[in-house]
Structures are given as C-alpha cells and as structure tokens.
Amino acid sequence: MSTSTARLMDGTALARRTVEETAARAAEITRRTGTTPCLATVLVGADPASVTYVKMKQNRCAQAGIRSRHVELPAETTTEELVAAITALSEDPEVHGILLQHPVGPHIDERAAFEAIAPEKDVDGVTMASFAAMGFGLPGFVSCTPGGIMRLLDAYDVELSGKRAVVVGRSAILGKPAGLLLLGRDATVTYCHSRTTDLSAAVREADVLVAAVGKPRFIKGEDIKPGAVVIDAGYNPGNVGDVDFDGAAERASLITPVPGGVGPMTIAVLLAQTVDAAERQLGL
Amino acid sequence: MSTSTARLMDGTALARRTVEETAARAAEITRRTGTTPCLATVLVGADPASVTYVKMKQNRCAQAGIRSRHVELPAETTTEELVAAITALSEDPEVHGILLQHPVGPHIDERAAFEAIAPEKDVDGVTMASFAAMGFGLPGFVSCTPGGIMRLLDAYDVELSGKRAVVVGRSAILGKPAGLLLLGRDATVTYCHSRTTDLSAAVREADVLVAAVGKPRFIKGEDIKPGAVVIDAGYNPGNVGDVDFDGAAERASLITPVPGGVGPMTIAVLLAQTVDAAERQLGL
Known part of the structure; x- marks a missing residue:
C-alpha cells in the first residue's frame, strides 16, 4: 500500500465489536431482570428487499441475545390499521424497541406511521421527536x-x-x-x-x-x-x-x-439502541 | 444612491402589510365566530428587557385585533409550576397561541417549559415538534x-x-x-x-x-x-x-x-401565526 492511499475505515470490525458489547449488555439485562430486550419489527407487504432486510435484522437480534417480535401486515393495510398496530406495540411493556421497515406503500402516510412509535421505543430514530433531539443535542435515539x-x-x-x-x-x-x-x-x-x-x-x-x-x-x-x-x-x-x-x-x-x-454499522446501532431502550424501560 | 449600493429590504413596511392582513383576518374570525383570536403571553420574573418585549407584543396584538391573555409568574417559579401554567393554557380552548418569553431563569428547564406548549398553539415555533416540521417540510408553525x-x-x-x-x-x-x-x-x-x-x-x-x-x-x-x-x-x-x-x-x-x-418581521409572524392557529382551532 503506497503512502498516497487512504486507510480503510473498517465498519465490519467496528460493527462486530459493537454487537459483542451489545450482546453482553443484553445478557446482563436478561440475567438481572429475567426480561430479554425485545425489538418489534413491522413489515407491510412482501417486497423482497424489505423481507430480506427484516430477516437480516431479526438474525442479528438473535445473535446478540435480543428477542424479536415480528408483525407482518398485508400490502393493502391502511394508514389507520398500521398506526393501530404500531400504537399497540408502543403500549406493550414487553416490547422495548420498534422498527417499521420502510418505505411502506405509497397509499400509506409513512409519517403518521412513524409518529405512532413512542419516542422511548424509537430505536431506529425516525420520529420527529428523535429528529429534534438530534438537532438540539438532547438525549434520545439517533437515526x-x-x-x-x-x-x-x-x-x-x-x-x-x-x-x-x-x-x-x-x-x-x-x-x-x-x-x-x-x-x-x-x-x-x-x-x-x-x-x-x-x-x-x-x-x-x-x-x-x-x-x-x-x-x-x-x-x-x-x-x-x-x-x-x-x-x-x-x-x-x-x-x-x-x-x-x-x-x-x-x-x-x-x-x-x-x-x-x-x-454494517447501521444494524449495530439499531441493536445497541434497542438495548439502551430496554435498560431505560426496565429502570436499569 | 450609486449603482454600487445595495437596495434596502424594508422590514418595517413588509411587517406593516403583514399585520394589516392579519388584522383583517382576525376581524373576520371575530365577525364569523364571535370569538377573537387570543395569544397568551407568559412571563417569568421581571427582567426589564423581557417586560418590554412582552408589552410590545401585547400592544401589537391589540393593534391587530388579537386578544392577549397575560400570565405573570414570580422569578422563583419552578419548572413544575411553569409547566403546569403552560399546560393549563394548552388545554384552555379560549387560548389559541402561547408565547413563553425567554430566556427564563437558569433554574428552570426551558426545554420542558417549551414542550408544555401544545404544538397546535406553538405560534412562536419553539417546540421540538415545530422544529422537526421545519426540518421535514411538514405543516406547522415556524420559529x-x-x-x-x-x-x-x-x-x-x-x-x-x-x-x-x-x-x-x-x-x-x-x-x-x-x-x-x-x-x-x-x-x-x-x-x-x-x-x-x-x-x-x-x-x-x-x-x-x-x-x-x-x-x-x-x-x-x-x-x-x-x-x-x-x-x-x-x-x-x-x-x-x-x-x-x-x-x-x-x-x-x-x-x-x-x-x-x-x-419588525418577527412580531408580524407571531401575530400571523396566532391567527392561523385560531382559524384552525375554530375549524375555519
């Protein structure tokens, strides 16, 4: 490698370390509270790329000792139905983080769906509250x-x-x-x-x-x-x-x-923030 | 004036036109509904500059046919007390817009106070919801x-x-x-x-x-x-x-x-947004 060549920033290695730390924290939460951190994934329709992404996230959750709860809705789901499904997850004490796989279909008001995610469970950092927190440097989840x-x-x-x-x-x-x-x-x-x-x-x-x-x-x-x-x-x-x-x-x-x-860092942050969310919701 | 000199942007004149239009809209609301648009101003303590600013805003409201309701709190008001006072205004159907004169004292959590303003009454554009709406190009009030x-x-x-x-x-x-x-x-x-x-x-x-x-x-x-x-x-x-x-x-x-x-434009926008808020809350 010549001196004029850039050093590579190894996201795969950093993501691996991040996931290992996250897995250790998840295990500690499970040990101390008997509750395993849980990420709910919501998928509307069966777009092949979206199905693949959600599967990948669930697999990574499993590797990190995070439970995943999957909610699969038909492509023709309305905004109201999707908002209701996400609101139920926001109110479910067994769910610590919520990920809505997007884009959703064009007939759905995606912003309304995102806003149904309780800010304390917005581990994907998509709500307006999370955006403003990033803008103001306040505690919260980042995208x-x-x-x-x-x-x-x-x-x-x-x-x-x-x-x-x-x-x-x-x-x-x-x-x-x-x-x-x-x-x-x-x-x-x-x-x-x-x-x-x-x-x-x-x-x-x-x-x-x-x-x-x-x-x-x-x-x-x-x-x-x-x-x-x-x-x-x-x-x-x-x-x-x-x-x-x-x-x-x-x-x-x-x-x-x-x-x-x-x-690789994107999913690593998702997992880390799910464990952050679980820690806060469980009062650790 | 030489050709190398910039044209002035006359904020005083534009503000006057904006306030005239706002006053006409306020009068129309009053005529049609019997309800006059109302801005609540909240002042904590008696900092002379803040007192002057609030008075100026109240005077401009009066000139534009907007009612103002003034809430004055002592300097030693706590965050909890301020939040309670603002929450009461957020819930009061006679109040259409809320302005918290700031900065408030350093012992007060200003962000918590701002967040007690209902987004639909945030005519000063200070809440996290308003910030995110500006960021995403969504309807809402601007700063x-x-x-x-x-x-x-x-x-x-x-x-x-x-x-x-x-x-x-x-x-x-x-x-x-x-x-x-x-x-x-x-x-x-x-x-x-x-x-x-x-x-x-x-x-x-x-x-x-x-x-x-x-x-x-x-x-x-x-x-x-x-x-x-x-x-x-x-x-x-x-x-x-x-x-x-x-x-x-x-x-x-x-x-x-x-x-x-x-x-001059800052107050003009405050008045215009107060009338926007009244229109929406009164279903016009």
Whole structure:
C-alpha cells in the first residue's frame, strides 16, 4: 500500500465489536431482570428487499441475545390499521424497541406511521421527536445510519470541531440528521443535494465528506480534498457506493469501503439502541 | 444612491402589510365566530428587557385585533409550576397561541417549559415538534425570526433554489431553523458558528447570508460576495447589527437595515401565526 492511499475505515470490525458489547449488555439485562430486550419489527407487504432486510435484522437480534417480535401486515393495510398496530406495540411493556421497515406503500402516510412509535421505543430514530433531539443535542435515539457514521468517525479519532463537513443528500433519516449530528460536534456543515449547482466546488471544501445520495460513483475522486475523511453511505447495485472509491482513495486520508463500511454499522446501532431502550424501560 | 449600493429590504413596511392582513383576518374570525383570536403571553420574573418585549407584543396584538391573555409568574417559579401554567393554557380552548418569553431563569428547564406548549398553539415555533416540521417540510408553525426572514426573501423575489446560503449562528430558534427552511427551499446551506475556523472563506461563498450571531459588526463588509443578499438578524446595543452595514451595502444587491429589517418581521409572524392557529382551532 503506497503512502498516497487512504486507510480503510473498517465498519465490519467496528460493527462486530459493537454487537459483542451489545450482546453482553443484553445478557446482563436478561440475567438481572429475567426480561430479554425485545425489538418489534413491522413489515407491510412482501417486497423482497424489505423481507430480506427484516430477516437480516431479526438474525442479528438473535445473535446478540435480543428477542424479536415480528408483525407482518398485508400490502393493502391502511394508514389507520398500521398506526393501530404500531400504537399497540408502543403500549406493550414487553416490547422495548420498534422498527417499521420502510418505505411502506405509497397509499400509506409513512409519517403518521412513524409518529405512532413512542419516542422511548424509537430505536431506529425516525420520529420527529428523535429528529429534534438530534438537532438540539438532547438525549434520545439517533437515526441508525448517521449514528453509525458518528461511531466510525469516533473510532478513527477524526477531529470534527471547526472542520468543514459536507453532507451530500438531505433525506429525513440520513442526510439531514447526519448534518445535525456533525453540527452538534462543532463541524461547519454544508448540505448539498440534487439542486446544488456546483457540487464539485462544495465537495472540494470538505475535510469530512458524507455521501448519502444513492447514485453510483456520483462523487468524483478528483473532487476529494487531499487528506479528507470520506464516508460513503451509498449502497447501489453491484456493491458500488456513491463515491468513486479508487479515485477518492488516492486522495483521502480515511475512507469507508462499500460494502463493509457504513452498512454494517447501521444494524449495530439499531441493536445497541434497542438495548439502551430496554435498560431505560426496565429502570436499569 | 450609486449603482454600487445595495437596495434596502424594508422590514418595517413588509411587517406593516403583514399585520394589516392579519388584522383583517382576525376581524373576520371575530365577525364569523364571535370569538377573537387570543395569544397568551407568559412571563417569568421581571427582567426589564423581557417586560418590554412582552408589552410590545401585547400592544401589537391589540393593534391587530388579537386578544392577549397575560400570565405573570414570580422569578422563583419552578419548572413544575411553569409547566403546569403552560399546560393549563394548552388545554384552555379560549387560548389559541402561547408565547413563553425567554430566556427564563437558569433554574428552570426551558426545554420542558417549551414542550408544555401544545404544538397546535406553538405560534412562536419553539417546540421540538415545530422544529422537526421545519426540518421535514411538514405543516406547522415556524420559529418567528426565521419565518420573518423567509417572508422578506420572498417579498424581494430572491431566488433560493441552487443558491449557496450561509447561516452564521446555530441557535435552536434562529440559526438552525433558518438553515432548515432555506434547505427546504432547495438552497445549498452552510452552517457557521463560533467554532468555524475560517469564517471569512465561508461567508465569501454566500449568495444569501443570514447573520444570527449576536456580535456587533461581526461580519466584515469585505467578505460579502458581490451581488449577495444579506439578512442581518442581529440586534446589538447601539442599534447595530451583526454585519458591518456600510461595507456590506457596497457589495450586496439587497440588505436588511438594523433596525427596520428582520426585527419588525418577527412580531408580524407571531401575530400571523396566532391567527392561523385560531382559524384552525375554530375549524375555519
């Protein structure tokens, strides 16, 4: 490896450590209280990708000693029915965290469904209360992918205070909360998106770049500032991220691979926050 | 006036028009329902500046045909007592909007007090629900100063989509929501603050600059990009804004004066949102 090549940020290894710690905490909760932390997963319809994601989350729960409760609803479920099902989970003392697999069908008011999740069980960080808590630096659950990004940055001792952070993408669960978390850590944060007129100019300013746009190799390697930290939260067909990895790796100091970077951290944060939720609800 | 001098954005005139429209709407509500829109103002202690601000808001309410109900609490009020007082207003059908004059004393949990305001009465835009609604582009009340800034930008037909907007300041009721509102209008938004290392470089990128930092003449005129739109939300002793007005006016295309720019818009938005709230609560 030449000195001009970036160090890889190993999300797989960090996720493994995070899950191991989480599993130890889950076991301790079970031992002390007789209650095992429980994540409820809610799936509407049978979209193959969604089915796969939910299965993967359930498997990881099992590996970490977290129970999962699965609620499967038909594709034609109405907003009212979905809200009722989630409200029941919010009120069920045996359930500590709730994950609504999304996107749900276009006929459903997804925001209404998210808001039926009690904030203290919002381990996926999708409610408006969690968003505001991230914005204000208050206790609460973070969106899992941005939370995973922050853990990666911390694990590699990336200085954030006063640095220019550029977030490409502004979705409610990734770009926007990632920017708020970076701002809370004293970075100077720029949000870019589909309407940004000179993306290259903005990317070139980034000491820390978060790509969260969902377009394969959308960020050009030549736009990466020498020495920058590059976080690629994209995952596109063919195992390709949002950043031109080869070009970026020649200039960056640290970079996440795809796969094996941000991806594994998302589920790790989900599990960790489920155990956090169980601890609080059980008064530990 | 030479061609190199910026046009002034006349907040006093726009606020007057906004209050006139609001007064007409308030009168119509009273005529149709027999109920006059009502803003409750809550003041803790007798800080002279706070007393003055509350009086000013009550006077403006009266001018616009909005009732005001005033709740005055002693300086030693506890968080629990304040929350109880605000909760009573949230539940009172005769009150349509609630304003907690802040800052409150340091012994009070201000966030808890804000959160006692029912979201549908949060006409000052201070709750976490309002913040998240601004972040997600959902219906709700906006923070009044950022809301006033957006109205000024619109009144002067400032194009925002794809433009670089730089917000200096990241408070929960001004900088942060201003950035979210600009992002919702498709600007490329950068947040700067006290830890930003090269503020001049960031300011120089701004097609639209929002200064919300509370430091007299903190933004240098020479850093203003030629043709930029400069919004000065600062108001410092001696009627001085956060921007070096004279220097900035030589380079900007549009600029808000201090006073007479953003300031008058803040109360205008408060009144307009109180009437919005009354309309919704009265089913109009």
